[in-house]
Amino acid sequence: MGKSYWLKAYTSRTDAFIAIIIDHEGVATQDEFLLRTVAALRNSQKLHTSGLIAKLQAMFQDVEVGGGPIKVRVALQQRSPASLLGDTLKALSESASSPVLICMDEVPLAILNIANNEGQQSAHELLQTLRMLRQTESGIRWILAGSIGFHHVLTACGTTTGDLNDLDNLPLGPLTTAEGTELAQRLLLGIGRHATDASVSRFVERTGSIPYLLHKVASLLDDGRSTPVSTAEFDGAFEEFIDDPDEFQSFAHLLTRLEPNYGDDAKLAGEILNGALSVENTWRDVGTLRTDVGEPERFDSVLTNLISDHYLEQRGRRVRWRYPVLQYIWARRRMIWDRPS
Numbered sequence: 001m002g003k004s005y006w007l008k009a010y011t012s013r014t015d016a017f018i019a020i021i022i023d024h025e026g027v028a029t030q031d032e033f034l035l036r037t038v039a040a041l042r043n044s045q046k047l048h049t050s051g052l053i054a055k056l057q058a059m060f061q062d063v064e065v066g067g068g069p070i071k072v073r074v075a076l077q078q079r080s081p082a083s084l085l086g087d088t089l090k091a092l093s094e095s096a097s098s099p100v101l102i103c104m105d106e107v108p109l110a111i112l113n114i115a116n117n118e119g120q121q122s123a124h125e126l127l128q129t130l131r132m133l134r135q136t137e138s139g140i141r142w143i144l145a146g147s148i149g150f151h152h153v154l155t156a157c158g159t160t161t162g163d164l165n166d167l168d169n170l171p172l173g174p175l176t177t178a179e180g181t182e183l184a185q186r187l188l189l190g191i192g193r194h195a196t197d198a199s200v201s202r203f204v205e206r207t208g209s210i211p212y213l214l215h216k217v218a219s220l221l222d223d224g225r226s227t228p229v230s231t232a233e234f235d236g237a238f239e240e241f242i243d244d245p246d247e248f249q250s251f252a253h254l255l256t257r258l259e260p261n262y263g264d265d266a267k268l269a270g271e272i273l274n275g276a277l278s279v280e281n282t283w284r285d286v287g288t289l290r291t292d293v294g295e296p297e298r299f300d301s302v303l304t305n306l307i308s309d310h311y312l313e314q315r316g317r318r319v320r321w322r323y324p325v326l327q328y329i330w331a332r333r334r335m336i337w338d339r340p341s
């Protein structure tokens, strides 16, 4: 959808904040969570004159600008990384001359990894520390992003939404049709091809203005030719993207992440998604859907998660796939729908 890209674009342009991105992808311990944060602060040029580094040197080794891997000072290694994180961000808010915006990416996955790796207590402690910091450090603003929702993580942390209820949801992506059209036109320029407005608008519609898909299809059309791209050629490249295992690989999590996120409910989640499929993308009655999948006990909670995960959208007692393009890709990859001949 473009979350990480948006964070990069926004933080590089805003003058309202000292904006810092901290990518927690792959983090699996509290210690790594802390050291990723400290490294991001060290690398932020806007903080170099703030006196922050000097403060951090009291807690960390090798934290000077351009230094190597950062380590917690031996004398502090008894303290929990979550509490050192608290001290680090307090030092940040004391030294920064204007409001700081911390954009943490892939936070829910990091918390889930920590829960699986170090236990529920450790993950919960980190969630609570982050919440405490959001409340006490008024000079720091936060954006938390990630490719899975926090609702998949809370059970693993033995907690409820209470640790998050000060956060608001920011709607993001796909691009608007106008933005998708601009991206499509620029991608065509990049591959040295052109197309009529009608073909471009078909291209944008097929991909649902999801930037990742626009890039992928455009790259398949980058075959050295400079002939205009016809509507049929756009459609063909889109279908090719879905069918080609190598091309599709990086998008496959759409299909595979049900397993880790839904656990024992993954099969039911898949059945509900199948039951909600509709070529015309019409709304389905929830009662009918429940009957169709055999009235399982877990139906309501799985449906709720599918809506929270933006697979489905709800209107009263009816649901449907939220993004027709993802519905199409799902049904094609599961071989429920066929490629048009």
Ligand SMILES: Nc1ncnc2c1ncn2[C@@H]1O[C@H](COP(=O)(O)OP(=O)(O)O)[C@@H](O)[C@H]1O
Pocket (backbone or CB within 6 Å): 001, 002, 003, 004, 005, 006, 147, 183, 211, 212, 215
């Ligand atoms: N506004 C945009 N303009 C052009 N390309 C974009 C835009 N947003 C995202 N992309 C493309 O889509 C890809 C996926 O976006 P990304 O931000 O990594 O998604 P997410 O973090 O939501 O998974 C990026 O690598 C980039 O190529």
Ligand SMILES: [Mg+2]
Pocket (backbone or CB within 6 Å): 003, 004, 005, 105, 147
């Ligand atoms: Mg991302």
